Amino acid sequence: MDELLNSLVETGLRGGTPTRSEALAVLRTSDDDLLDVVAAAGKVRRRWFGRRVKLNYLVNLKSGLCPEDCSYCSQRLGSQADILKYTWLKPEEAADAAAAGVRGGAKRVCVVASGRGPTDGDVARVSRTIEAIKERTGGVEVCACLGLLSDGQAERLRAAGADAYNHNLNTAEATYGDICTTHTYDDRVATVKEARTAGLSPCSGLIAGMGESDEDLVDVVFSLRELDVDSVPVNFLLPFEGTPLADQWNLTPQRVLRILAMVRFVCPDVEVRLAAGREVHLRSLQPLALHMVNSIFLGDYLTSEGQAGKADLEMIADAGFEVEDAETTTMPAHRNGAGGAAGGAATSATTVAQEAAAVPDAPVPESAVPESAAAGRPERPQARVAVRRRGAGTELPPNA
Numbered sequence: 001m002d003e004l005l006n007s008l009v010e011t012g013l014r015g016g017t018p019t020r021s022e023a024l025a026v027l028r029t030s031d032d033d034l035l036d037v038v039a040a041a042g043k044v045r046r047r048w049f050g051r052r053v054k055l056n057y058l059v060n061l062k063s064g065l066c067p068e069d070c071s072y073c074s075q076r077l078g079s080q081a082d083i084l085k086y087t088w089l090k091p092e093e094a095a096d097a098a099a100a101g102v103r104g105g106a107k108r109v110c111v112v113a114s115g116r117g118p119t120d121g122d123v124a125r126v127s128r129t130i131e132a133i134k135e136r137t138g139g140v141e142v143c144a145c146l147g148l149l150s151d152g153q154a155e156r157l158r159a160a161g162a163d164a165y166n167h168n169l170n171t172a173e174a175t176y177g178d179i180c181t182t183h184t185y186d187d188r189v190a191t192v193k194e195a196r197t198a199g200l201s202p203c204s205g206l207i208a209g210m211g212e213s214d215e216d217l218v219d220v221v222f223s224l225r226e227l228d229v230d231s232v233p234v235n236f237l238l239p240f241e242g243t244p245l246a247d248q249w250n251l252t253p254q255r256v257l258r259i260l261a262m263v264r265f266v267c268p269d270v271e272v273r274l275a276a277g278r279e280v281h282l283r284s285l286q287p288l289a290l291h292m293v294n295s296i297f298l299g300d301y302l303t304s305e306g307q308a309g310k311a312d313l314e315m316i317a318d319a320g321f322e323v324e325d326a327e328t329t330t331m332p333a334h335r336n337g338a339g340g341a342a343g344g345a346a347t348s349a350t351t352v353a354q355e356a357a358a359v360p361d362a363p364v365p366e367s368a369v370p371e372s373a374a375a376g377r378p379e380r381p382q383a384r385v386a387v388r389r390r391g392a393g394t395e396l397p398p399n400a
């Protein structure tokens, strides 16, 4: 074990790439070795990002009723999940939500819309929204996540002020057809490349916990490394009742930590962002993840609620980390400008949740966190996914 970890740290400290067998070995370490694995990944994290934590804030511009069939998604074709469904937010509504996230400490706002991809009219609408957000917030970084892009759309988003574009690969190329039949892995790769070419900082990540193998996880993370994205959001499946993967409760907190360590070792000097599923799957072990990731979402996710934004800030401070301020460049100097004008971390999107910012000391939703970290898998695990009922698309204030 010492030999493996010493090799991974040495490679990570110089920004190198470990072998696939080393990455696989991280996923197969024992619980006895877990803290050593976290500590080793923490050395690499601190080499490139210090103790800073970047906060990102999701604004769901358009929710539900998607024609695509991504099996993990609560907004998919035929989803019976009881999520909020609404059409496009007005630019000023989106700017209101974004401003709440910025007041809560976010330095990047991620604007997301369900669907296969935007029409040119959608791009024009989102461009107005980006301009409204920039004006309201004094120029906060904005990442767009609108699905597959057509010719010229990435350039128009860049011209409107978008700093980054998110489109996740989600899982390995070899098994992509198992989770979606309405578009392909290659479609997704093409959009990530189009975003980069247009000068947008590329953001692309994965979802773990869908029944994939260790090899699948290693494959998708190496693919992301080869795509040279600036930011890698790591999502952990939220098995929404009413979706095909509702019974896929495969993750333990220890497994989640091993996956995050593997991603950090394979992508040592890029933004690794802990995304959806953080509260549900890590539970009381969330602070350990901060030793490996340098970025999280503040507040609620797209269709589910996370813990209170105030609790996120307390967790960061208690664990000995600091929220990254707007003036600090996220990425290490050698990567500045690597993927686009943002020169840094990218935004992503999948799910973020939180409590209403206007409700001080709002409790963590019972449905989002089990009674006890030691409780293990509850009898009705589906009850742990808290559907978002506040913020964008509702009359209630957002959680930030």
Ligand code: SF4
Pocket (backbone or CB within 6 Å): 066, 067, 068, 069, 070, 073, 074, 075, 076, 077, 113, 114, 115, 116, 147
């Ligand atoms: S992930 Fe995106 S494209 Fe797939 S079903 Fe959900 S909203 Fe639609």
